[in-house]
Amino acid sequence: MTIASSIFFNNNILKVFLSLVIISLSNLSFAAGEKIIYPQLNWTFSGILGTFDRASQQRGLQVYKEVCSGCHGMRLLAYRNLKSIGYNDDEIKAFAAENSVNTINDDGEVVERPARPSDKFVSPYPNDKAARAANGGAYPPDLSLIVKARPDGANYLHALLTGYVDAPAEINVPDGMYYNKYYSGNLIGMPQPLYDDGVEYADGTKATPDQMAKDVTAFLAWASEPEMEDRKRLGISVMLFLLLLTALSYFAMKQIWAPIKNQ
Ligand code: HEC
Numbered sequence: 001m002t003i004a005s006s007i008f009f010n011n012n013i014l015k016v017f018l019s020l021v022i023i024s025l026s027n028l029s030f031a032a033g034e035k036i037i038y039p040q041l042n043w044t045f046s047g048i049l050g051t052f053d054r055a056s057q058q059r060g061l062q063v064y065k066e067v068c069s070g071c072h073g074m075r076l077l078a079y080r081n082l083k084s085i086g087y088n089d090d091e092i093k094a095f096a097a098e099n100s101v102n103t104i105n106d107d108g109e110v111v112e113r114p115a116r117p118s119d120k121f122v123s124p125y126p127n128d129k130a131a132r133a134a135n136g137g138a139y140p141p142d143l144s145l146i147v148k149a150r151p152d153g154a155n156y157l158h159a160l161l162t163g164y165v166d167a168p169a170e171i172n173v174p175d176g177m178y179y180n181k182y183y184s185g186n187l188i189g190m191p192q193p194l195y196d197d198g199v200e201y202a203d204g205t206k207a208t209p210d211q212m213a214k215d216v217t218a219f220l221a222w223a224s225e226p227e228m229e230d231r232k233r234l235g236i237s238v239m240l241f242l243l244l245l246t247a248l249s250y251f252a253m254k255q256i257w258a259p260i261k262n263q
Helices: 003-032 054-066 079-085 089-097 128-134 153-161 209-224 228-261
Strands: 100-104 110-114
Touching (some): 054 079, 079 089, 153 209
Antiparallel strands (some): 100 110
């Protein structure tokens, strides 16, 4: 065996070995936790033709602002991005100005100014340590990408927010932890955030925990993938174009071969 071929051979063995290790590790991680089944909801934004429900997203923004933003930031979203869920410039300006950000003035001092539409959503805590310190050591993750960051994200989020139940008698829930039937391991550092009439919807929709969870999920699903509607629209145009092209090619082929076939 030449040196070159033995290297090739070893390399292949290494690849097979690594694949086996990866496969067995991924099986292990599945085996470790019992699989939790979340209720599968009918989201307007799922499926290839799915679009976001604007009214629900706007109610979701209200839930985020009045409930979740006390603990969770959304640092990837700028106030002006809210335009695509149906707010106009004045509304966005007013919404942003309710928050303040630090800036440096001409004398080099740090001063506060009202947030502008171009600013990112202001996080509730100045840094991760402050966030942990305020939540008994648990870190409230940034919600900008949370729907994409969890498998079956939308259903998971809705389930998590509505999954607070009394702990079974045999389970001891430590101080500062809460029992949630959909959280992996069941003990979570987030207190139940949604209660009946936790917010008051301007459009008269009844603010049940289930409704609020659906709305905030619709809002966060959009935040995780704001370009989803464009992506689906483009995908459908491309498919239609390809369909048309296939038909045209077929008829062109028929035409080109016709004289030869008819001989
Ligand atoms: C009182 C503070 C507080 C409020 C209000 C709050 N959360 Fe949390 N949240 C937390 C903390 C703390 C954690 C981390 C829990 C842990 O690690 O055990 C968390 C975790 C989460 C997670 C991550 C779960 C996971 O799979 O890791 C999501 C999603 C979430 N919160 C969504 C929300 C939403 C949506 C709202 C508003 C409806 C909200 N939270 C309101 C404190 C809060």
